[in-house]
Amino acid sequence: MPSSCRTCASLDINPLAADAVGVIALDARIAIESATEEHRHASAQPAIRPYPREWERPIALRDKAQYLLRPIRPEDEAALAEMVMACKSDDLRLRFMVPMKAFPHQTAARFTQIDYDREMALIAVAPGSGYGEGPIFGVVRIVADPENEAAEFAVLVRSDMKGRGLGFTLMSAILDYARVKGLSRVYGEILRENVGMLKLARDLGFAPEPTTDFSDVAHVSLDLAQ
Structure with a gap:
């Protein structure tokens, strides 16, 4: 050997x-x-990279409410599907850029059975929740390119949790993860009508990428090497 x-x-x-x-x-x-x-x-x-338990940590929102932040696991498939069902249809459209009402099994499995080496998804759950136990209040993820140099982000907060700072907390955590992992850039696509997400991106330091078209989608990026 x-x-x-x-x-x-x-x-x-x-x-x-x-x-x-x-x-x-x-x-x-x-x-x-x-x-x-x-x-x-x-x-x-x-x-196959083991479950990164070191990224489990307590978080507190602006109203002092406490949650547990941890990487997603395959056992979370049902809870993730239930979170999507609890979101308003317009919030889902802004996140996925297409009309959506629910996650079919195949989609929910894809988003929970991830390769931790190239992808990370962090979820907010109640303190003391066991693996696979819901509810999930928000989820943020990044998916890196094959070279592990740049990664695309996406975030979804349950509709009844909006306005409490959970989105900012989730995004800050995933950017911390990206820096520790050594990624050089994080980028994303946001519908221009999604003014709340565009503001959140600006607050976190994302800058719009130059574009010559009049697309409904804004491209933003954050240089982590600066």
């Missing part, structure tokens, strides 16, 4: 379904040994 590899400390497959035609692992948990100083380099990292 190459010296840069890290070994498996434990493997738990449960449940394991078996019948006459074969065996299917319905769930599995793998724990790897702690990295030594010798192995703390990029080549020693797992092919």
